[in-house]
Amino acid sequence: MGFYENEEDAFLPLRDVVFKQLREEILYGKLKPGERLMEIALSERLGVSRTPVREGIRLLEKEGLVVMLPRRGAHVASITAKQLEDVLEARRTLETFAVNTCCARITKKRFEELKEANKNFAEAVESRDLRKMADTDTEFHNVIIDTAGNEKVKELLISLKEQIFRYKYEFMKEMDDPTILVREHDQIIKAIGDSRSDKAVELLRMHIDSQAIAIYRKLK
Amino acid sequence: MGFYENEEDAFLPLRDVVFKQLREEILYGKLKPGERLMEIALSERLGVSRTPVREGIRLLEKEGLVVMLPRRGAHVASITAKQLEDVLEARRTLETFAVNTCCARITKKRFEELKEANKNFAEAVESRDLRKMADTDTEFHNVIIDTAGNEKVKELLISLKEQIFRYKYEFMKEMDDPTILVREHDQIIKAIGDSRSDKAVELLRMHIDSQAIAIYRKLK
DNA sequence: AGTTCTTGAATTGTATACAACGATTTAGTA
DNA sequence: TACTAAATCGTTGTATACAATTCAAGAACT
Numbered sequence: 099m100g101f102y103e104n105e106e107d108a109f110l111p112l113r114d115v116v117f118k119q120l121r122e123e124i125l126y127g128k129l130k131p132g133e134r135l136m137e138i139a140l141s142e143r144l145g146v147s148r149t150p151v152r153e154g155i156r157l158l159e160k161e162g163l164v165v166m167l168p169r170r171g172a173h174v175a176s177i178t179a180k181q182l183e184d185v186l187e188a189r190r191t192l193e194t195f196a197v198n199t200c201c202a203r204i205t206k207k208r209f210e211e212l213k214e215a216n217k218n219f220a221e222a223v224e225s226r227d228l229r230k231m232a233d234t235d236t237e238f239h240n241v242i243i244d245t246a247g248n249e250k251v252k253e254l255l256i257s258l259k260e261q262i263f264r265y266k267y268e269f270m271k272e273m274d275d276p277t278i279l280v281r282e283h284d285q286i287i288k289a290i291g292d293s294r295s296d297k298a299v300e301l302l303r304m305h306i307d308s309q310a311i312a313i314y315r316k317l318k
Numbered sequence: 319m320g321f322y323e324n325e326e327d328a329f330l331p332l333r334d335v336v337f338k339q340l341r342e343e344i345l346y347g348k349l350k351p352g353e354r355l356m357e358i359a360l361s362e363r364l365g366v367s368r369t370p371v372r373e374g375i376r377l378l379e380k381e382g383l384v385v386m387l388p389r390r391g392a393h394v395a396s397i398t399a400k401q402l403e404d405v406l407e408a409r410r411t412l413e414t415f416a417v418n419t420c421c422a423r424i425t426k427k428r429f430e431e432l433k434e435a436n437k438n439f440a441e442a443v444e445s446r447d448l449r450k451m452a453d454t455d456t457e458f459h460n461v462i463i464d465t466a467g468n469e470k471v472k473e474l475l476i477s478l479k480e481q482i483f484r485y486k487y488e489f490m491k492e493m494d495d496p497t498i499l500v501r502e503h504d505q506i507i508k509a510i511g512d513s514r515s516d517k518a519v520e521l522l523r524m525h526i527d528s529q530a531i532a533i534y535r536k537l538k
Numbered sequence: 539a540g541t542t543c544t545t546g547a548a549t550t551g552t553a554t555a556c557a558a559c560g561a562t563t564t565a566g567t568a
Numbered sequence: 569t570a571c572t573a574a575a576t577c578g579t580t581g582t583a584t585a586c587a588a589t590t591c592a593a594g595a596a597c598t
Contacts, residue, residue: 366553
């Protein structure tokens with residue numbers, strides 16, 4: 099770190115700076131699953147003392163990106179097939195709830211946001227920029243979740259998605275035709291617009307499941 | 319603390335001892351919502367240094383029992399009506415999923431456990447021991463959740479329930495006839511035994527909702 | 539050769555000192 | 569008296585030193 103890459107980080111506690119930095123490195127694969135996070139090494143590399151490093155690691159643990167073993171330190175969370183299945187199932191359950199509630203509470207403004215979000219996603223797909231694809235896809239789903247209006251569900255979904263983000267990223271990388279995802283989003287938008295909540299739920303379930311299957315296959 | 323109340327705590331890192339102690343105090347009302355957790359005061363009271371206190375507080379934050387404000391320290395999480403609603407809704411969503419899956423995966427052994435758990439709950443109700451009631455009720459629901467077999471869902475449900483435990487506790491305290499709960503459990507058991515997953519889901523939903531309404535009313 | 543014990547290096551756990559920041563109180567001025 | 573500014577005090581944020589534990593390598597013994 100040494101100097102602030104980001105101006106806004108200058109006012110954050112160092113533990114949050116450490117958290118954001120390490121989170122980035124884990125999500126985008128610089129730190130690999132199972133890799134050990136040693137406090138002294140990290141504090142030297144990041145140019146801070148061990149205290150904020152320890153606290154940053156605790157924040158990562160909270161998000162499920164790191165696991166800690168007493169007296170054995172912290173490791174980047176690696177995931178078994180079973181764990182992946184469990185997370186995806188939990189996500190599907192909560193996001194299904196979200197889209198259902200979303201149908202009941204959708205407004206004109208939100209509906210426009212939804213279309214806008216998928217337009218951005220389509221552009222990202224066009225540009226073949228993986229990072230942008232991942233971000234705009236997340237943004238699309240977030241509009242649905244925001245519309246549902248349950249903050250706790252949102253919080254849980256963010257955490258669940260982070261835990262499998264790495265694998266989703268890998269999955270997108272090797273997808274033949276990502277425009278399929280854009281079309282799936284469009285179908286979901288249409289169902290929401292028609293107030294067909296049962297259909298929207300079914301489409302979202304399929305949308306998540308097809309990704310789940312691909313990720314699952316890739317893990318093995 | 320000074321000396322170990324519990325032998326088993328002797329081998330835990332101090333942060334975990336602090337965590338367990340404060341968790342107990344928050345759940346059972348010794349530390350009240352909104353109360354400030356000051357590091358120096360706590361470290362003196364618990365007889366450890368600030369470091370494990372800080373780390374214990376971080377663990378509480380992870381469970382949603384404490385909220386931290388930058389430069390303003392930690393407070394026992396207090397809950398607004400909206401937040402309570404959100405948590406209950408999230409819980410209902412996940413536990414509904416759990417009971418549904420439970421119906422598909424129930425075994426003879428698990429079914430016996432379920433009946434046993436409700437027998438214990440009935441005894442606790444008989445004894446009017448609030449603490450025992452809360453614990454055995456949790457145990458009953460845990461059998462269902464364990465049978466569903468999704469570890470992540472279980473983890474999320476534990477966390478969600480902790481966040482509202484205090485309020486549920488208060489609710490049970492003022493319930494006219496807690497044997498209603500025993501009978502509701504019995505109905506759920508029957509539906510599971512008959513493999514009527516739709517009915518089990520409906521019953522559980524009502525079981526949770528009726529508590530939700532009571533808690534909600536009490537909050538105001 | 540294989541096994542156990544010892545020893546040492548590396549790492550995490552804990553305590554403490556100091557710095558930075560916020561809130562409150564007090565002093566000064568209009 | 570009311571308002572602003574400065575000073576003080578209490579609290580959190582960070583750095584660092586020390587203690588306890590783990591892991592591994594090598595010595596001693598069978």
